Structures are given as structure tokens and as C-alpha cells.
Amino acid sequence: MTIDFKQDILAPVATEFAAMDKLINEGISSKVALVMAVSKHVVEAGGKRMRPIMCLLAARACGETDLDQAQKLAAIIEMLHTATLVHDDVVDESGLRRGKPTANATxxxxxxxxxxxxxxxxxxxxxxxxxxMVLLKDFSTGTCEIAExxxxxxxxxxxxxxxxxxxxSIIHGKTSRLFELATEGAAILAGKEQYREPLRLFAGHFGNAFQIIDDILDYTSDAETLGKNIGDDLMEGKPTLPLISALQNTTGEDHDIIRRSIATGGVSELDRVIQIVQNSGALDYCRQRATEETETALKALFQLPESEYRHALYNLAQMALHRIQ
Amino acid sequence: MTIDFKQDILAPVATEFAAMDKLINEGISSKVALVMAVSKHVVEAGGKRMRPIMCLLAARACGETDLDQAQKLAAIIEMLHTATLVHDDVVDESGLRRGKPTANATxxxxxxxxxxxxxxxxxxxxxxxxxxMVLLKDFSTGTCEIAExxxxxxxxxxxxxxxxxxxxSIIHGKTSRLFELATEGAAILAGKEQYREPLRLFAGHFGNAFQIIDDILDYTSDAETLGKNIGDDLMEGKPTLPLISALQNTTGEDHDIIRRSIATGGVSELDRVIQIVQNSGALDYCRQRATEETETALKALFQLPESEYRHALYNLAQMALHRIQ
Structure with a gap:
């Protein structure tokens, strides 16, 4: 079965999602025209809004009825995500994100x-x-960990x-931690203490899986489908799991090529690196790790009562995994 | 009388200042070595720590006895200030700050x-x-206004x-607002509602004076004494008060030169611009505005009971004004 994002993940919280979207636009309003223009640009260039959707689904899965509060939290999550993307694009000197010009480029x-x-x-x-206050402390600590x-x-x-x-540690900070805030935060707001830990574990392990999958795709995807170019991570000398695993599995010249590619960055040996990564079994290991992380995530998720919202979160985890299958 | 910073401003809160300094070092500790190294570098490259000293003096002037809380607030103020300096140096592409290499350069x-x-x-x-919660709301709104x-x-x-x-509006956001948070925040923490507004007004108008003085010095100072080079603002095409006032007071060629210098930036006409600024009476107007802002600040300050702490804040305002006399 192919999972459809709109139908199988978004639909149960479509109303809340629309309200949340309005809240984001209110949130970025400013008397300074340039602040408004740039914020609007980056918010509109956003993707599927996976994080706020997770937040809304988590709130509903907890049995939250004060949807006004949950929608505000979801909007906050997306704004934090957008802020990190804007700074990431400066850091990576990116000109495009999802095919659109970045703020630093525009x-x-x-x-x-x-x-x-x-x-x-x-x-x-x-x-x-x-x-x-509990929510504030979770977020203030969490945003420190994201920056770290x-x-x-x-x-x-x-x-x-x-x-x-x-x-x-890297992927937990840069990816999973915000997922955790989105879902654990919903439980905190709902006053459902017993669901905090399950939702945090679900989101944390799902986040790990999501990032590992993303890092696999950097060595297997084609540019057309993803907006991310093959070899982007290698270009920047990022030691992601496919390379770490390839180093474990190789010796001699192959090992040296991978080490050198991480040390220097650049894509002059991209074809060779891809070949080594694929032949060394590194991608199989990465796929196995992504599957394990997803399984751990789902185990935690099943501590919540059954509902269409829980099922949508399950679908989200499955859909992410399908990207590498 | 010449005011001595250490003797006439810092001395009454020297003990609290030392404790605050330790808190900053604890605050920037991180398990990520690079975070620690950079934070330590930028915190140590800090200046006189005027903002946290204002915070401590304000707390004491309110009759605050929980100095532990006030010291923490002062440390937070300095960390926020340091954060904005780090980002400002990226924004301005600065290589040096107070004669030391910036984080972006290092x-x-x-x-x-x-x-x-x-x-x-x-x-x-x-x-x-x-x-x-009151303090949190003041700071969360305040930091938005600073960024704006x-x-x-x-x-x-x-x-x-x-x-x-x-x-x-610009100088209120980029300079005075943090001064306000430092002093009004101290009153909030001390639970002295009646001193919030006087301290906010003092800090806000002092901040305005402080920034106007800084902007005057960009057209009158010599590089040796300040770590700021004459013409820095002109270089970047910043329409500061000396230029705004010069435009008001000139016509014809002089007027055109100032307009062009703002529009294009650069210092190719620096000598001529300085001459026009000085001859047009713009600097006199700026000095008058700085004096007025200081007077308004002190009027608000005198709503607090007399104390050595209030007197130290008075000295601070006087010392700032002396820079242009």
C-alpha cells in the first residue's frame, strides 16, 4: 500500500492545520516591512509542515480538547523550524531550498x-x-541542545x-530534538503526563530514522525527485552514517578514499565513493539502522490508546521508511 | 570632576559583579567543545559589562536583597548582549572588535x-x-523588538x-531595549512594581543618549582611543543622526554629497562629509539631543530613593555624556 501524505497523515487534523497556518502568518507579522517580507518568504517556501502536523496529531492522540493551545504550539514549532532553516542556509551558503531561492540568496x-x-x-x-512553565523549560533546554x-x-x-x-548525537540535536519538542510538548500542554515519555521516544527515534534515511538518499537519490543533490553531504565533508559504516567495512585503498573524501570534502571522487559505499554493505547497514529506529519509535507509539491520530503517526513513520525501499 | 568607571560606577556592586562573572562562565559551559571555545572567546572579548552592571545597580537601587537572582539576571543580560555582538559581527563582516579578532574571523x-x-x-x-512569567514576557517581547x-x-x-x-526606532531596538530589560527586569525580579517604569525610562533614554554619542564619535573620534574607526558608519551607508541632521541643515552641493554618501556608502568623500557635518551644525544638534535624552533619563532615575546605587547610575549617564564634551 502506498501511503498518501494528505489522505493518510494530514486528513485527521486538516481543520487544525488550517487554523495553525493562519497563526503562523499572524506570528510573523511585524511593523518592520523587511522582517515581514523575509519571514513570509521563508514560511511560504516551507515544505509539508511535518513537524507541526506531528504536534497536532500528538495532541489529538493524547485526547487533547483545547485545540486552540495545540494549534499555537504547532505554529511555534514550525516557526522554530523555519528559523533554523534560515540560519542553516546561511551556514551552508545555500542558494536554493526545495527549488526556491533561499533568504540569504534573495x-x-x-x-x-x-x-x-x-x-x-x-x-x-x-x-x-x-x-x-514545564513547557517553557522543555523548549528552552531543547533549543540549546538543537544549537549544540x-x-x-x-x-x-x-x-x-x-x-x-x-x-x-549530531542527528539527535539537529533533527530529532525538535520532533521531540513537537510531540512531548503536545502531551505537556494536554496535561497528559503519562504520554510525555512515549511521545518523546516515538518522535526521537522517528527523527533518527528520518535523518538516517535522508543521509542514505544523499548517496542514492536522483536530484529530480528530492530537491537535494546527490553528493551534497560529501561535498561538505560531512561524516554521515553511510561513510562511517563504509569506513568500518573497508580496508586498503577503498578505506583511504573515503577517509580522504571526508577530510577534504568536494565531489571529485564522488562516483568512486558511491561505488564503495554501495559495495561495502554500508547502505544495507544504514537501512537496517533506520528500520530499527522506526521499530523502536512505533513500539513507544503503541503505548498511546488506539485512535485515527495514532494511526496517522504510524503512517508517517512508514512513509519515511518507504523512501529507501 | 572626571568619573572613574571602576571607582564611581562599578564599586558599589563589585562583589555581585564577581559572582555574576562566574555565572556567565557556568552558563556558557557545554559538552560540545567548539561551543565552549567560541563562547569563552566572545565572552572574554567583552567590554566593560556595562549592561549587567546597570542590572545589578538597578536591583540594589530597588532595595533588592535576593542578590542571587539579580546576579543571574545580570549574567543573562550579558549573554544576550554577547549573542547579538556575535551575530552583528557576522552581519557587518567585522574582523576585529575592541582590537581582538571576532568569532567569525577566528x-x-x-x-x-x-x-x-x-x-x-x-x-x-x-x-x-x-x-x-512577567519577566519572561518582558524579555520575549523585548528580544523580538531588538531583532526588529x-x-x-x-x-x-x-x-x-x-x-x-x-x-x-532603530537605536531604541538595537541599543536601548536591552538596557531597558536590564533595569526594568531587575525591578520585576525585586517585586518593586513602582520602580519598573522609572527604571525603564531611565535606561531607555540613557540608551538613546549612549547611541547618539556613539554615532557622533563616528565623525569626530580618533581610532586610537575607541577601537572604532572614524567613518565606519559612513562606509556602510548608515543614515545616523549626524547625517540626518546635516541633510536638514544643508542645501545644494553639500546636501547632495551627504545624500550620495548615504546612498552609495564608502569613504571616498569622507573628509568632505566630515567637514559638512561639522560646519552644518549637525554635531551641535546631536550633542543637544544626547544631553536632552540624558536629562530625561536622570529625571526618571530620581524617582528612585537616594542611594549609592542610584548615584552610580547617575555617574554612568554623566560619564557617557563626557565622551562628547
Whole structure:
């Protein structure tokens, strides 16, 4: 069965999603025209809004009835996500994201850095309005960990000795932590203490799987379907799991080529690296790890009562996994 | 009388200041080595720590006795300030700050952007620990306004039609707002509702004076004494008050030269611009405005009971004004 995003994931919270979208547009309003223009540009260039949808589904799966609060939280999550994307594009010097010009490319680095700062601050401002100290602490600690994960990724760049544990710390910070905030935050707001840990575990392991899958696709996808180019990570000398695993599985010249590619970055040996990654069994290992992470995620999810919302979260995890099958 | 910073401003809160300094170092600790290294670098490259000293003096002037809380707030203020400096240096492509290499120059833009994000998040994390919703709301709104002020400054760059009202909005956001948070925040923490508004007014108008003075010095100072080079603002086409006022006071060729200099930036006509600014009476007007802002600030300050702490804040305002006399 092919999972359809709109039908099988979004549909149960379509009404809340539309309300959330309006809240984002209100949230980014500013008396400074340039702040508005850039925020609007980056929010509209957004993707499927997977994180706020997870937040809304988690809230509903908890039995949350104060949907107004949950919608605000979902909007905050998307604003935080957008802020990190804006800064990431400055960091990566990206000109395009999902085929559209980035903020730094459309305006400049200066504008992108400062509007990113505005979006972080505005997200916190809206969060304070939710008037929940437990939620605030979760988010303030979480956003520190997200920033630390991003810096850890920078620190690991061009380091062929990066191990799987460090890789997991990186992806937890840069990807999974916001997923955790989206779902655990919904449980906190709903006052459902018993669902906090299951939802955090679901989102954390799903996030790990999602990022591992993304890193696999950097060595297998074709540009057309993804908006991400094959070899992007290699270009930047990022020691992602396919390369870490390939180093484990190889010796001699193959091993040296991978090490050198991480150390120097660039794609002059891309074809050879792809060949080594594929032949070494590294991709099989990555697929296995993504499947394991998904299974752990789903095990945690099943601690919540059955509902169409829980099922939509299940579908989301399955759909992510289908990308590498 | 010459005011001595250490003796006449810092001395009454020297003990609290030392404790606050330790808190900053604890605050920037991170398990990610690169986060620690960069944070330490930028915090140590800090200046006089005027903002946290204002916070401590304001707390004491309110009669605050829970100094532990006030010290934490002062540390948070300095961390927020440091974060904005790190991002400002990326924005301005600065290589040096106070004669020391900036984070973006020592590492790179990427690292500076992300460590700045970490410092903002950590500051909020420590703020949440103070467990005061009124304070949190003041800071979350305030940091939005700071970011908006920074973007407004970017928007006004190269715009010769920028008026004094817009200039005041810019400097309120980029400078005065954090001063307000430092002092009004101290009153909120101290539970002294009646001193919130006087301290906010004092800090806001002092901040305006401080920034106007800084902008005057860009056309009168010599590089040796300030770490700021004459003509820096002109280089970037920033329509600061000396230029806005010069445009008001000139016609014909002089007027055209100033307009063109703002529009294009650069310092090819620096000598001529300085001459026009000085001859047009613009600097006199700026000095008058700085004096007025200081007077308004002090009038608000005198609503607090007399104390050595209030007197130290008075000295601070006087010392700032002395820079242009």
C-alpha cells in the first residue's frame, strides 16, 4: 500500500492545520516591512509542515480538547523550524531550498541572520503566552541542545574519525530534538503526563530514522525527485552514517578514499565513493539502522490508546521508511 | 570632576559583579567543545559589562536583597548582549572588535551564527529558571523588538530619506531595549512594581543618549582611543543622526554629497562629509539631543530613593555624556 501524505497523515487534523497556518502568518507579522517580507518568504517556501502536523496529531492522540493551545504550539514549532532553516542556509551558503531561492540568496546573509533571530524570539514570545512553565523549560533546554547539535555537526565536518555515537548525537540535536519538542510538548500542554515519555521516544527515534534515511538518499537519490543533490553531504565533508559504516567495512585503498573524501570534502571522487559505499554493505547497514529506529519509535507509539491520530503517526513513520525501499 | 568607571560606577556592586562573572562562565559551559571555545572567546572579548552592571545597580537601587537572582539576571543580560555582538559581527563582516579578532574571523561565519543561536537559547534557558512569567514576557517581547530594530537598521541602510523618527526606532531596538530589560527586569525580579517604569525610562533614554554619542564619535573620534574607526558608519551607508541632521541643515552641493554618501556608502568623500557635518551644525544638534535624552533619563532615575546605587547610575549617564564634551 502506498501511503498518501494528505489522505493518510494530514486528513485527521486538516481543520487544525488550517487554523495553525493562519497563526503562523499572524506570528510573523511585524511593523518592520523587511522582517515581514523575509519571514513570509521563508514560511511560504516551507515544505509539508511535518513537524507541526506531528504536534497536532500528538495532541489529538493524547485526547487533547483545547485545540486552540495545540494549534499555537504547532505554529511555534514550525516557526522554530523555519528559523533554523534560515540560519542553516546561511551556514551552508545555500542558494536554493526545495527549488526556491533561499533568504540569504534573495536578500543577503545579514538579513537572513537577523530575521532568523527574530523568528526564534517570536517563537519564544508566543510560547510564553501559553503560560506553562514545564513547557517553557522543555523548549528552552531543547533549543540549546538543537544549537549544540548544529555546532557538533560543524565540529565533525572533515573529521574521518567521527564515530556512530557522535553521529547519533549530531542527528539527535539537529533533527530529532525538535520532533521531540513537537510531540512531548503536545502531551505537556494536554496535561497528559503519562504520554510525555512515549511521545518523546516515538518522535526521537522517528527523527533518527528520518535523518538516517535522508543521509542514505544523499548517496542514492536522483536530484529530480528530492530537491537535494546527490553528493551534497560529501561535498561538505560531512561524516554521515553511510561513510562511517563504509569506513568500518573497508580496508586498503577503498578505506583511504573515503577517509580522504571526508577530510577534504568536494565531489571529485564522488562516483568512486558511491561505488564503495554501495559495495561495502554500508547502505544495507544504514537501512537496517533506520528500520530499527522506526521499530523502536512505533513500539513507544503503541503505548498511546488506539485512535485515527495514532494511526496517522504510524503512517508517517512508514512513509519515511518507504523512501529507501 | 572626571568619573572613574571602576571607582564611581562599578564599586558599589563589585562583589555581585564577581559572582555574576562566574555565572556567565557556568552558563556558557557545554559538552560540545567548539561551543565552549567560541563562547569563552566572545565572552572574554567583552567590554566593560556595562549592561549587567546597570542590572545589578538597578536591583540594589530597588532595595533588592535576593542578590542571587539579580546576579543571574545580570549574567543573562550579558549573554544576550554577547549573542547579538556575535551575530552583528557576522552581519557587518567585522574582523576585529575592541582590537581582538571576532568569532567569525577566528573561526568562520557558520560557527559564529550557530554559537550566537546557542547563546540566545541558553540565555532563555537560564531566564526560565528564574521562574517569573512577567519577566519572561518582558524579555520575549523585548528580544523580538531588538531583532526588529536590527533589521530596521539594515532596511534603512543606503536610504537618504531616513528621518529622525526612524533613526530613533532603530537605536531604541538595537541599543536601548536591552538596557531597558536590564533595569526594568531587575525591578520585576525585586517585586518593586513602582520602580519598573522609572527604571525603564531611565535606561531607555540613557540608551538613546549612549547611541547618539556613539554615532557622533563616528565623525569626530580618533581610532586610537575607541577601537572604532572614524567613518565606519559612513562606509556602510548608515543614515545616523549626524547625517540626518546635516541633510536638514544643508542645501545644494553639500546636501547632495551627504545624500550620495548615504546612498552609495564608502569613504571616498569622507573628509568632505566630515567637514559638512561639522560646519552644518549637525554635531551641535546631536550633542543637544544626547544631553536632552540624558536629562530625561536622570529625571526618571530620581524617582528612585537616594542611594549609592542610584548615584552610580547617575555617574554612568554623566560619564557617557563626557565622551562628547
Amino acid at each position: 536578500w543577503n546573509n545579514q538579513t537572513a541572520v537577523l530575521v532568523g533571530d527574530f523568528l526564534i524570539s517570536r517563537a519564544f514570545d508566543l510560547l510564553v503566552d501559553l503560560n506553562n 547539535g548544529e555546532v557538533l555537526q560543524l565540529q565533525a565536518q572533515h573529521q574521518p574519525d567521527t564515530d556512530e555515537a557522535t553521529y547519533l | 573561526w568562520n561565519n557558520q560557527t559564529a551564527v550557530l554559537v550566537g543561536d546557542f547563546l540566545i537559547s541558553r540565555a532563555f534557558d537560564l531566564l526560565v529558571d528564574l521562574n517569573n 530594530g536590527e533589521v530596521l537598521q539594515l532596511q534603512a541602510q543606503h536610504q537618504p530619506d531616513t528621518d529622525e523618527a526612524t533613526y530613533l
